[in-house]
Amino acid sequence: MGNIMRGESAKETINTDSSLKGPEDDMVVVLQDYPSPDISEPIYRMGEKLRLIAQEAYWWRVRSIQTQKENYIPNSHVAKVYHGWLFEGVERQKAEELLSLPGNRVGSFLVRESTRERGLYSLSVKHRSVKHYRILRLDNSWYYISPRLTFQCLEDMINHYCDASDGLCCALTSPCQSSTTPPPDAAHAAPPVVMRRNFDWKKIDSKQLVSTESCGENMVSYGVRNSIAAYLSFSGNRDPAQMRPASRKKKSKSMYALPENGHGTIDYEDL
Template sequence: MGNMMRAASARDKVNTDNHDSSQKGLEDDIVVVLQDYPSREISEPIYRMGEKLRVIAQEAYWWRVRSIQTGNENYIPNSHVAKVYHGWLFEGVERQKAEELLLLPVNRVGSFLVRESSRERGLYSLSVKHRIIKHYRIFRLDNSWYYISPRLTFQCLEDMINHYSDFADGLCCALTTPCLSGTPPPPDVNPGAPPVVMRHNFDWRKVDRRQLVSTALESDNMVSYGVRNSMAAYLSFSEDAAHMGAESRKKKSKSVYGFPERRLTNFDLDDDF
């Protein structure tokens, strides 16, 4: 298997290290909120899901933290947060929670995180935001090198992230930014619905025909000249059709249901009737 070590000249990449212990760097005091605390059913949350916090003190179940975004300092249960290393390695985050975090608006296509299994240390998966959230199992060889595809092996996770940040190379897309590292988008500015100008309510079937066919350009006319003429033509056609229909029904009524002018008395009917 080929060794795909990245060039050390990539200044914007993290420095590589050959030891797993390096994955726990100087950022071991950064955590991410996994769920609103307290719950919205209880009160307005102090910390919200996806918010990054700096740990000030760890006191058994309760950790004292300070929000990086707002500076708000308070306590939070350690079950509501996950430690983050290098900005992209999330400790003990399950698949579903990884999807929830990546679907937050702050993330864009290519945002990613590497999550360490909560059941067994040293087992990792890569989760990437694309059209959907894609997950890739990261395998580890006996010599402690890592790979997603057997044709590409990496001496450490940093090398893997650096490589897939430059090339998709079989992934759904190239990696762009670590999960939750972007700037939240500004709130949508809703210009509101266009204004509706209400004019006089009317039933056009009851409009005076003289108003419809008028050629004068009165400012208070309810409809335009072209529409008025169209309506007038329709009314004229409708009335003519209605008149013809009435005449037809009248004739039909006389031919089918008409009785002789002489009055029938005592059921004086011919046998041929």
């Protein structure tokens, strides 16, 4: 959390620059499609995060998190990422491009280290547009965006602004996501339910309303026919013995349908 300015000496502070970049951090983000779409189908897309395997001069060996396949990519096409949100050497325009990719919502953010001078950082946040905030530093090495709040390290700053906007355009929600990462609820979203077109009840054969045998092309679902049959049996309009539901011999049709393909073909299933 934030702290009011204090006069701690530099000896009492932590060297945050070294602590930010530990040996466990071996992620990179793709800054532009590679190869270029003008040359061939890209192997890696802008915004995709990769595992860094080895740095070999101009070429870096990386592994796709999704496919686990390894390949080489020019180091000019990637930037190192620490803690999921600290992007090394990413300029303002590139930060805006990354945060504008699909999968990023309001509050998505990244901290970018200056390309000109090490130890200088900016916070980029997606809102109605991408907002940028200069992260300043005191003589005692504490960080701040607003002078009334200082933080001993960038992690403390990010944690604070995740809890409350406290002067920012909005509270921080999640680090900048990969362009190929689906939204959290997309994989679990229920398929759309399509209502079957209306039909004229007057044209329905009355036998279909009570028959539990005709399942092939019946316009009325198995459950509805059973309900009608039960009602008629209790009202005395028909012999109850004749209305006893027969065992289902095959799947019946339903009043609802799920789209099967993009050609307008619909397969009606019993829900």
